[in-house]
Amino acid sequence: MSVHPQPARLLVLFGATGDLALRMLWASLYDLQSEGLLPHDLRLLGTARGELDRAGFQAVVAEAIQRRVAVSELREEVLQSLLARIDYIPAELGDAASANRLCARIAELRTGDIVYHLSTAPRFYVPICQILAAHGLNDPGTRVMLEKPIGHDRASADAIIDGVGRCFDESQVYRVDHYLGKEGVQNLIALRFGNGLFEPLWNARYVEQVQITVAETVGVEGRGDYYDHSGASRDMLQNHLLQMLALVAMEPPVAFLPTAVRDEKVKVLRALRPISADNVAAETVSGQYTAGAIDGVAVPGYVEELGRPSNRETFVAVRAHVDNWRWSGVPFYLRTGKRLPKRCTEILVQFRGVPHSIFGGGAQRDIRPNALLIRLQPEERIELQLMSKTPGLDRHGLRLSRVALDLDFHEEFATQPRRLAYERLYLDALEGNGTLFVRRDEIEAAWHWVDGILGAWHQLEITPRPYPAGTWGPSAAMTLAERHDHHWRD
Known part of the structure; x- marks a missing residue:
């Protein structure tokens, strides 16, 4: 096994006409082309079931x-230079002759390292790897990928x-969680480990609680x-939520390198206190949206959109605990849901x-805890x-107000274009840097913890509580925090 991967000279995109590819992947490759960040001799081979020729x-x-x-970033010469790299071959995985033609084309185009990006349904991962x-x-x-x-x-x-592992060594597998490619997530890493201010305070002695929210209006x-x-x-x-929790809670890695970073993340995931039938009702809330309004526009409920009855949760809130020395006693409140009042991801x-x-x-009444x-x-x-004196005079002495020291990245880095998460992930995969990808033991530890919650819901026949679209989930989610004298940030 090569210890130091070489920059890839061929990227093969499976599912090249799929939703993800058309929404995110080709735009990301365009931006990398525009910035001159693609290897100069990189070729791009798309494959899907559609019978298209190269020009089509x-x-x-x-x-x-x-x-x-x-429009301001679209340049015809950049687009044409990217298109010149691109070839296409249709393939149907169930057809041996089609698969043979695809592999023959890959071998023909190969001049060095290859990255395969499987932008397909997961059920195709093992068959594709077996063919390769x-x-x-x-x-x-x-x-x-x-x-x-x-x-x-x-x-x-x-x-x-296991199926992929029989074909590719673990060091060759780059599991994507696109949140890890977001600038904000990488800024969390920089904030924690690039500044001496926060790390001495980053523990149970000084931190009261942590909240992680991923809210969608759709x-x-x-x-x-x-x-x-x-x-x-x-x-x-x-x-997504457990990856962000791991980055918030992990110990400082010895270096910003794949093994070191992922070693620390998996320690956090393994330290999560199990949630079972004994405590699932107290530590979790699930919900399903009903008809309501988003930004003043009426929207249907989940079962109406689905077209059939369902007990599937569209909202989940959890009070999690990381049982180690750094975080003992600090609750991590996690919540995510669809049809919530606003779109936001924040820690x-x-x-x-x-x-x-x-x-x-x-x-005395004004004072509030500091927060990041x-x-x-x-x-x-x-x-x-932070707390600051409220300007002006008051007969009864000082008044205090909460103020924010605010770093707005769009203002601070106004000349820098916004980056799609896949730009970072593609760049790293092409260079052979696995730091921002998810290792096998992280997947296993995360599923082990979530399986405990899902199994307990099933055992106790806990079904999602209804919440109107445009609200912050079931009222029980508010109670999840409030009974511990905490409050969600809305």
Whole structure:
């Protein structure tokens, strides 16, 4: 196995005409081309079931890029230089002759390392890898990117991981959680480990609670069959939220290198306190949206969108605990849901209050704990919330107000274009850097914990509580925090 992968000279995109590819992937490759970050001799081979020739496929890619890239950043010469790299071959995995033609084309185009990006349904991961292995296209100079979800529980995840693992070594497998490619998530890493200010305070002695929220205003949007199979727990909690929790809670790695970072993340996931039938009612809430309004526009409920009855959760809130020395006693509140009042992804680290207030009167009532708010979307910013004197005079002495030291990344880095998560992930995969990808034991530990919740719900026949679209989930989610004298940040 090559210890130091070489920059890839061929990227093979399976599912090249799929939704993800047309929304995100080709636009990301365009931006990398625009910035001169693609290896100069990199070729791009798309494959899907559609019977297109090269020119027809390039037209599909060009249309997708023109639809997704801002007009101000769209340059014809960049687009044409990217299209010149692109080839296409249709393939049907169940047809041996078709698979043979695909593999022959890959071998023909190969001049160095290869990255395979499997932007397909997970059920195709193992068959695709088996085909590549059967044609000798899984040697140490190859890498394979896999999209989430990896399975729908620990057992199915193990089956996929084992099947892929029989074809590719673990070091060759790059499992994608696109949240790890977001600028805001990487800023969390920089904030924690690039500054001496926060790390001494980043523990149970000074932190009262942590909240991680991923809120969406949209419903299932034509993905009803997929979503009804997964639900919020499998779709979001098992991967995105737990990855962010791990980055918040992990110990400082010895270096910003793949093994070191992922070693620390998996320690956190293994330290999560199990949630079982004994405590699931007290530590979790599930919900399903009913008809309501988003931004004043009436929207249907989940079962109306789905077109059939369902007990699948579209909202989940969890009070999690990381049982180790650094975080013992600090609750991590996690929540995610569809049809919530606003779209946002954010992490709130609330510090403990001052041990003794010297202020009396109104100032005594004004004082609030300090907090660090890390917003990932829709805008990226970091706010440090502090107490300050309210300007002016008051007969009864000082009054205090909470103010924010605010770093707005769009303002601070106004000349820098906003980056799609896949730009970072593609760049790293092409260079052979696995730091921002998910290792097998992380997947296993996350599924083990989430399986405990799902199993307990099933055992106790706990079904989702209704909540009107446009609200912050069932009222029980508010109680989840309030009975511990905490409050969600809305």
